[in-house]
Amino acid sequence: MHLYFLQIDSSAISHAAAPKVQNLWEVLVSGGVIMIPLGILFLGALYFFFERLIAINRASKLDNNFMRIIRDHIVSGNVTAARSFSKNNDNPVARIIDKGIQRIGKPIDAIEKSMDNVGALELYKLEKNLSIISIVARIAPLFGFLGTIIGMLALFKGIAASTEYTPNTIADGIYIKMITSATGLIIGILAYIGHSYLAAQINRIENKMEIASAEFADILQEPTR
Secondary structure, three states, X not given: OHHHHHHHHHHHHHHHHOOOOOOHHHHHHOXXXXXXXXXXXXXXXXXXXXXXXXXXXXXXXXXXXXXXXXXXXXXXXXXXXXXXXXXXXXXXXXXXXXXXXXXXOEXXXXXXXXXXXXXXXXXXXXXXXXXXXXXXXXXXXHHHHHHHHHHHHHHHHHHHHOOOOOHHHHHHHHHHHXXXXXXXXXXXXXXXXXXXXXXXXXXXXXXXXXXXXXXXXXXXXXXXX
C-alpha cells in the first residue's frame, strides 16, 4: 500500500516537471521587440518576391512562332504588318523587335544600338525592386544577431544584480534570446533563395532578348521577296 502511494507521488512530480509545449506564435513573441522589424522585413520580402514573380512570368510569355512571323512579314516587305504584330505582344522581346522595325532603313549598327537601349530599359524594369529582396537577405540576420546581443546583455546584467538565477533559468533565458538569431537567419536564407530564383528567371529573359535581337539583325540581311 505504501509503495502504491509512492508511485502516485512520483507520477505527479514527473507530470509537474514536464516542460510546457509552446506553439510557433508563442515562440516568436518570446523573441521580444526585435521580432517586429524582422516581421516587417519578412513581409516586405514576401510582397516584392510575388510582385516580381508575377511581372517576370508575364514578361516571359512569348509565342514560339513570334520571330518566324516577324521574319515572314519583313522578308515579304510587309513592314506595317510586322510592326502591328510586334505591338500586339506585350513582352520585352516584342518591344525590342518593334524598336528595330521602326529603325528599318537606317544602318544596321544604328538599329542594333536602338534595340540594345530598349533591352537595357526592359532589364531595368524587370529588376525593379529586386534589390529590396537582396537587402532583406543581408540585414535580416544582422537584426537577429542584434536582438540576441541585446537580450544577452540584459540577461547577464540581471545575473550580476541578482542571486536568484539558477542554471535552468539562465539556459531558458539564453534559449529565448537565440530565437531572434534563428528567425533572422531563416528570413535571410529565404530572401536569398527568392532573389536567386528571380535573378535566374530574368537571365533567361535576357537571353531571349539577345537571341531575338541577333535573329532580327540576320533577317534584315536577307533579300526581300
